[in-house]
Amino acid sequence: MFSLENITQIVHTWLYENMHPTLALMVEFAFIGVLVIALFAFLGLVLVMMERKVSSWMQLRLGPNRIGPWGWFQTVADTVKLIVKEGMTPNNVDKLLFNMAPILVIIVSMVIMAPIMFAKGFQIWDINIGVLFVSAVSSLSIIGILMAGWASNNKYSLLGAMRSGAQIVSYELSAGLSMLTIVVLTGSLKMSDIIQAQETGWWLFKGHIPAIIAFVIFIIAATAETNRAPFDLAEAESELTAGFHTEYSGMKFALFFLAEYVNIFVVCAIGATLFLGGWMPFHVGNWEQFNNIMDYIPTPIWFFGKTFFLIFVIMWFRWTFPRLRIDQLLNLEWKYLLPISIFNILLVTVIALAGWHF
């Protein structure tokens, strides 16, 4: 099976042989930092372009089509525009918090990258509470949104921030419970263990109906947690004039924008890891030959393929469904998703205890 483990291992040993351990650690940190920032830039360019193309194709339009072949360089031009634009700080805002909010949001989405396994043996930190770490740290990004909404000194921003706060706090519950379903089946919170447990088949197929229910709930809750349509009450262009980032411009706005897309990538990567096996190729039980053929496809392709498939599904939601009202949003969570996921987790516990899963 294709693995990046050798490469990372070679770099690691080379650094430690030739340098003082502390210095080697620093160099590794810097290396990871550069890689993560490069990934951010890549995601920002690709996901925005993908969003615009998907939306236009779903509405029978052409989409961006002026810059470069079929408009593929549109986002590059947009990035240049955002960088050279003035990042204004309005007069009556709380200047410190106003400038701190976008940085906090982007730092949080950088930190969540840590436990994600991009390919076999290619992971920043295989922390033993991987899944919990992601759900814990992602709850920090709401603070950045609340901070931006309050510091803007603007009633639309404040309303948007409060809506997004209520929304994220409530949808975190069902997202957490549906992630717990897989943790119960695997018996570990560690990302590498969860992926290894899916060697004979992905949990979506191995876990019977409860896993499918959990997957659907996870996708809905992930859409809500990333504040995307149909759950984009926090931004709601038509009623709140973009909510918490009304007052932001230039690169400060771009950081919020980037963080939104990176968060989509992260939740989809978590969904792909938990339910679709992360980098694990498509394996069916004991069909040795079939599994061997599947192993020829490199693991990063599996991981990014699954992740981008889930991103596509979330974009599909956005360009199909109209925005929910706030009461519909809370009804959906507290009357439907939460009771179903609590019942579902009881069911899956019974299945895991009785060993009925494959």
Added chain:
Amino acid sequence: MNLKQYFADIFNGVKSLATGMKVTGGYFLRHHKEKITEQYPDNRDTLVLAERFRGEVVMLHDENNEHACTGCTACELACPNGTIKVITKFDMTPEGKKKKAVDTFIYHLELCTMCNLCVEACPTGAISMANTFEHSVFDRSTLTKQLNKPGSKIRAGVE
């Protein structure tokens, strides 16, 4: 809320969501065959606009450079925002009588809202709405137009 209703709600909700996603998913799959938007600057030569589209007011001239405007100023009176100004003169008829006629028909495109009231008010059908729409210019004053062509005169028999 009874339990049967609850599950029926969930089922119907999921079904209606799936219906919506089927529509957009279908569009996504056949997007390359079907486009509902006009690729405007590229298809300038083949662009067809609806006949009822109102782009600007024009005065109709025939091949002899004759129009049907009698200078009655009905259009000027009908215009809600002073877009039209008709300057009249007095022609001498062969019988030696004075007859009112149009001298200059001034039309301010920059003020016009394309409401079509002037066309409806015209008793002789001298003006109508054209469907040109590329009106952007660098100098505002070029939007003030004279609609009767130089040297044109009223068609014989139009009263």
Added chain:
Amino acid sequence: MDISTIIFYLIAAFILGMALLAVTAKQIFRSAIWLLFTLIGIASLYFWMEVEFIAAVQIVVYVGGIVVLIIFSIFLTQQSAADMPSPKLGRKIAAAVASLLGLALCGLLVYEYGFSKTEATFDNEVSRIGTAMLNTGSDGYALPFEAVSILLLAAMVGAIVIAMKESE
């Protein structure tokens, strides 16, 4: 001094600085934000100690739950953006005395007993926490766990009763 010690002192300085800002801030919202950073600092101290589970729980409970609730209630108050008035001199003196006495108590305790080192390895497997939590044996915490659950349930029922509309 190795890098681990340097990081410890950095985290400690961060926690203390943020705590100081939290009590001296003039605006209540800023105060809440500094409190939040203090709690994040404590979570990072747990990460430094390699008790990741406790660190994550610290973030989930304090940062994601309690501070968000505090900020929500600040949003719902009038004049949350106004500067708070400076306290009276008497209160300032009382606060200074109280904090000095607290510092003296802590210092005395540390001076008397110091920090003892144990050679025992630190077992922090998540599954062990789970088993201990639901264990009814001598080293189990099932009873306190259930007692806390009942307390929280009582609080929840109370909140629902308060929020419930009167019938008719």
